[in-house]
Amino acid sequence: MSLTVRIIPCLDVKDGRVVKGVQFGALRDAGDPAEQAAFYDAQGADELCFLDISASLERRGTLLDAVARTAERCFTPLTVGGGVRNVEDVQALLRAGADKAAINTAAVLDPTLIARISGRFGAQCLVVAVDAKQTGPQKWEVFTHGGHKPTGLDAVAFAVDAAKLGAGELLITSMDRDGVKNGYDLGLLAAISRQVAVPVIASGGAGSVQDLAPAVLEGGASAVLAASIFHFGEATLAQARTALAQAGIPVRPV
Amino acid sequence: MMQIALIDYGSGNLRSAERALLAVGALASKRVNVRITDDPDFVRRADKIILPGQGAFGECMAGFHARDGLCAAVTEAAISRGAPFLGICVGMQLLATRGEENGSHQGLGWIGGVCRPLLPGAGPVPHMGWNLVQSTSAHPVLGPLGASAYMYFAHSYVISEAPEAAIIAQTTHNERFTSVIARDNLIGVQFHPEKSQAAGLALLARFLDWQP
Structure with missing residues (x-):
């Protein structure tokens, strides 16, 4: 298999700026989204993800102009x-x-939305984002509204x-692990x-x-998403590629 | 000024392709006018035709036919006049004779083959991400025989049974499938050059230079 x-x-x-929180709160400013996007594109990011984390909570639409500038x-x-x-x-x-497009709260409130978006634009266009919190051994619960509402x-x-x-x-986002920086929730990913x-x-x-490879090898993930380690200059994309390659995982040479 | 028609038939992200073409034109100091269009008059006169596509085969074909005179204009430009034509993703798949996504649908049939589901296997479907495109036949838009590059894919269907002579490159994901087909002035790519950073922009630049 040669897919990397x-x-x-x-x-x-949030409010047009890149931020990064710890367990969905305590936000730190990390810059302009368009600038960040250009920076990561130049470093050879395989893909970029832009999440307007305040949108669902404050019931306002995604900031389309920030998206346009970023794109x-x-x-x-x-x-x-x-x-x-x-x-x-x-x-x-x-x-x-x-x-x-990634959907989260709306997909939980009305799962038929998944079929409608997928039917209209194709499955390749739709990412369903699940924010999950561990509630017991091998048990995780879905949260919505930016991690504020338990759903049962x-x-x-x-x-x-x-x-x-x-x-x-x-x-798949582990709310317990978000911003805590002690590794992905491998049990959740594998399940x-x-x-x-x-x-x-x-x-x-x-x-x-070093946390990236286990998500693939033990968690079965096809892609690894990270914010803090890249935004605050703790790691570069090149270092991330090297870490995956050293674990025997195919990565794109850039 | 080179006139490029980026065909708008209600499918997919046309802005990405537009931005990529403008960037390529600017880099090469070419004077290009890229128009996202469903205007038959513009399409008929365009120097290059690009058919993007996202979504289901049948819906894309229906969207293409739903716009008055659009399919006829693209046919006139690409088939009668021989303007260089690039199909991207579903835009490539439409070059097949038929598509088997949500029922059986007739394609444009300009190159042939059948669009059917990618085989299941160890690799996830949709086939999503960067994979190696390996040329099996030299082509001006792709480069020499044996050249390879990582390109960005996002699809669940592939063209199979394309005429042997039209297969220009292949890629492996659960199976070895055709990732580029071409004949005469027509070329189709299963991946997204507009989203494939330097390698993709280089391919688009060669398409703009291509004079079949």
Whole structure:
């Protein structure tokens, strides 16, 4: 197999600035999204993710102009999420320059939205983002509204259903690990990836480039997403590629 | 000024392709006008035709036919006049004779083959991410025989049974499939050059230079 594992820097955006929180709170400013996108594109990011983390919470739409400015600067796929509530929102994001849309809260409130978006734009255009918190051994619960609302839904079952309904990819974020930097939740990733055929993107917990390979080897992820380690200059994409390659994982030579 | 028609039939992210073409034109100091268009008059006169595509085969074909005179204009430009034509992703798949995504649908049939699901296997489907495109036949847009480059893929269907002579490059994911097809002034790529950074921009630059 020659498909390479993707390394995806994630831009968490609030009020038009890149921020990064710890366990979905305590935000630190990390710069302008368009500048960051250009920086990562130049470093050979395999893909970029732009999440408007305040959108769903404050019930406002994604900042389309920030998306447009960000898309302007990168020639690598851009996934945008945050505040996507319907098919029209996805259309608007694609028109602004996004290649894929990520949905989270809206998919939980109305899972048929997954089928409708996928049917209209194709599964490859839709990432279903699942924010999950561990509630017991091998048990995780789905949270919505930027991690503020528990849903009572089992995260593994929800992810499997989302894939069946037409999600092209699953972005799995461990809320317990988010920004804590002690590694991805490998149990959560493995529980989901072994039950679905679609790519799983690991998110939440990368504290160093050494945390990336286990997400692939033990968690079964096809892509690794990280924010803090890249934004604050602790690691470069080249170091991330080297760490994966040293673990025997195919990466794209840049 | 080179007139490039980026065909708008309601499918996919056209802005990415537009930006990439403008960047290529600027880098090469070429004077290019890229228009996202469904205007048959512009298409008929365009120097280069690019057919992007995202989504399901049948819906894309229907969207293409739904716009008055658009399919006829693209046919006139690419087939009667021989303007260089690039199909991207589903835009490539439409070159097949038929597509088997959500039922059986007739394609443009300009190159042939059948668009069918990528085989399941160890690799996830959709096939999503950077994979190696290996040329099996030299082509001006792709480079010499044996050349290879990593390009960005995002698809669940592939063209199979394309005429042997039209297969220009292959890629492996659960199976070895055709990632580039071409004949005469037509070329189709399964990946997204507009999202494939330097390698993709270089391919687009060669397409702009191509004079079949």
